[in-house]
Amino acid sequence: MNATPEQTDAAIAGENEAYIAGVAAQLNDFLAEKHQLLAEISPATLVLIDSIKTLVTGGKRMRALLCYWGWRGAGGAADSTSIIAAGAALELFQAAALIHDDIIDRSDTRRGGPSVHKQFSTLHADQGWALDAERFGHAAAILTGDLCLSLSEEMFARVDQGSNPRARAVFNLMRTEVMAGQYLDILEEVAGPSKPHNTAVARASAIIRFKSAKYSSEHPLVLGGALAGAQESLLAGYSAFALPLGEAFQLRDDVLGVFGDPVQTGKPAGDDLREGKRTVLVGLTIDAAAEAEKEFVDKNLGRQDLTDAEVARLCAIMVESGALASTEAMIADLSETAFAALDTLPIEDFVSVALSALGRGAVSRTS
Template sequence: MNATPDTAAATMAAEHEAFIAAVATQLNSFLAEKRVLMEGISPATLVLVDSIKTLVTGGKRMRALLCYWGWRGAGGAADAPAIIAAGAALELFQAAALIHDDIIDRSDTRRGGPSVHRQFSTLHSDSGWALDDERFGHAAAILTGDLCLSLSEEMFAGIGAGAASRARAVFNLMRTEVMAGQYLDILEEVAGPSKPHETAVARASAIIRYKSAKYSSEHPLVLGGALAGASAELLGGYSAFALPLGEAFQLRDDVLGVFGDPAQTGKPAGDDLREGKRTVLVGLTIDNAGETDRTFVDRNLGRQDLSDADIERMCAIMVDSGALARTEDMIGELSGTAFAALARLPIDASVAGALSALGRGAVSRTA
């Protein structure tokens, strides 16, 4: 007898939760081993591993789950150690990116609590140590992020057999592209205003693709498929689904960075405006606002002392210029492209359902 849709959905949900639990167990065991190693070096270094553990304990595991369902769609077994290790490696890579990103963006909060560099700055202040607490916080967080990157590589390499040549190539490409995209992002913050405004959206779109979309969705899904030995055709189909999904995901993140509820996002309202992020939303605003409003946005974006009134005015300009509405349209268009590609994938309906649920949650989230 064939399973009913409800039974199939329940089975997939149970598999989803079992994988998340397995990744958590893997991370806890791995970091516990590293904690013993660090304690042997010096108990003072335990805070490095502890801050990483705190960061990887939270989050939605989206990248790990996309990797998992890419694996399952290509015929991989549900409880295979290789895919659990790959998921854990992606979580460590994501944690490293968040640590460094918060330093670059001068963001003091992450998931409703202090960011890693702020934790170290506070440790410095509370301990009454010499020299500058902020400089110490940044330096210690950079080292923590570097350690996290190293642990991610160690976890992935531990899969063995070269982690399959295609999967290794995807993992390596993902790490390189994120760093290049991050550099383009910080370059845009300082060089953007002096460039022609008509290219603002195109530049921001390129940053989205390489800084976020590829590593948030495309590479994790393709990585899972490659580990399971997927055909080139299936991997291409995975990319056709996941790349526009990742771009829609980042656009949603950009909207939340300005208009999101701090109680849900874990960051202050308008935080992206104080950080000076030149997102597609900002680019659309600059392209479409009147001269006075455009000048106001250009001159005030990235000011750390932006008042609530300044932020309210910038938000109003985004709405009145049509930038917010156009961003929402783009999210809808990219989502439509992604889900149309998903419908064409030669994968089991239950796997397609799991990927659809992940995708819809990513683009419609409130935090």
């Protein structure tokens, strides 16, 4: 007898819950090992591992779950220790990226609390240490992010990859592309205003793809499939679904970075505007706005001292120029492309339902 939709949803929720619990336990055990190691080096270094543990506790686990369902779609068993280790490695990689990203973006908040570099700056100030608290915070956070990146690699080395090198190639490519995408992002912030405005959207779209979309959805899903020994045709189908999904996910993130509710996003209103992010939303605004408004955006984007009134005007320009509506239309088009590709994948129905739920949650989220 076929399962009802309610039974399917319950089964998926049960697998999600069990997998997330497994990843959390793996992370706890692994970081406890590292805590002991750092304690032997010096108790003063324990703050490094504690910062990482705080960051990997909780969160949506979207990348890990995509990896899991990529694995399940390719025939992987639900209770595999390897796919749990792979999910833990992705969570550690995500944490490393967030630590460094917050330094790059000069963002003092993360998930409603202080970012890692801000935690270290506060520690410096509280202890009354010498020299500059902000510089110490940035330096300590860079080292924490580097440690987290190293731990991600160490965790992935624990994954049983059999004789198939495909998964290792995916993991390596993911890390390289993110770093390249991050550089393109910071380059755009400083060089973007001097480049032709009519190419701003294309440049921002490339940044989205390599900085976020590939590592947020495509690579985790493909990684799971590769670990289960999937054929290249299935991995290509995974990419056809997950890449446009990842791009829609990042466009949603960009909208929330300007228009999101701070209570839900955990970041101040208009934070992306003060950070100077030249997103697709900004590119569309510059393309469509009148000359005076365009100049206002170019002049004020990235100003740390933007007033609430100036943030409100920037937001109004984005709305009145049609840029916000155009971004929402792009999200809808990319989502349609992704879910159309999902419908063609040769996977069991319950895996397709699980991936659909993850995807729709990613592009319609409010935080």
